[in-house]
Amino acid sequence: MKLPHEIVSLLKIKGINDTVVYLVTSSLNGNINLLPSPYTDVYLDEYILIPDLFAQKTKVNLNENRIGIISIVLPYSDKSITIEGPGNIIQWGHPQKFRFYDLTAGDILKQWGNWTEKENILDDENQTKPEVFAQRGVIVIKAEHINYN
Numbered sequence: 001m002k003l004p005h006e007i008v009s010l011l012k013i014k015g016i017n018d019t020v021v022y023l024v025t026s027s028l029n030g031n032i033n034l035l036p037s038p039y040t041d042v043y044l045d046e047y048i049l050i051p052d053l054f055a056q057k058t059k060v061n062l063n064e065n066r067i068g069i070i071s072i073v074l075p076y077s078d079k080s081i082t083i084e085g086p087g088n089i090i091q092w093g094h095p096q097k098f099r100f101y102d103l104t105a106g107d108i109l110k111q112w113g114n115w116t117e118k119e120n121i122l123d124d125e126n127q128t129k130p131e132v133f134a135q136r137g138v139i140v141i142k143a144e145h146i147n148y149n
Contacts, residue, residue, distance in 0.1 A: 001143050002045045010072055011040045022071040025061035033057035049112050050139040052089055062087050068141040085144035091137030101142050112138050
């Protein structure tokens with residue numbers, strides 16, 4: 001499912017002082033994890049990308065139950081959007097040709113494998129970039145259902 005332009009623009013990497021996107025995952029026995037992220041992007045207008053920054057519980061849940069739900073609360077509004085679909089984690093070390101629907105690990109990691117190179121991820125007060133950015137890979141959610149609340 002292609003995401004509407006207004007949702008794609010909400011999901012583009014903004015920075016630390018902008019919209020926070022929440023990823024909800026659940027294990028098969030119902031252990032829920034909520035991962036907040038101010039850094040998101042979109043690939044082919046249907047895959048939501050989030051950097052994997054020590055997202056251990058998210059990884060465990062997605063390995064057991066491939067469904068993820070993205071929640072976006074619109075700033076200064078009482079509205080929200082949820083996007084549901086299958087998820088996976090593309091990590092450094094995956095074979096370049098590893099496939100998840102219409103994308104390959106090589107394509108994702110080449111273009112989105114280092115969030116520090118994509119955008120300025122620091123706020124106005126903290127302009128010192130860390131020497132090592134501990135990103136393990138990219139969390140990918142394929143948009144299949146959109147709900148406006």
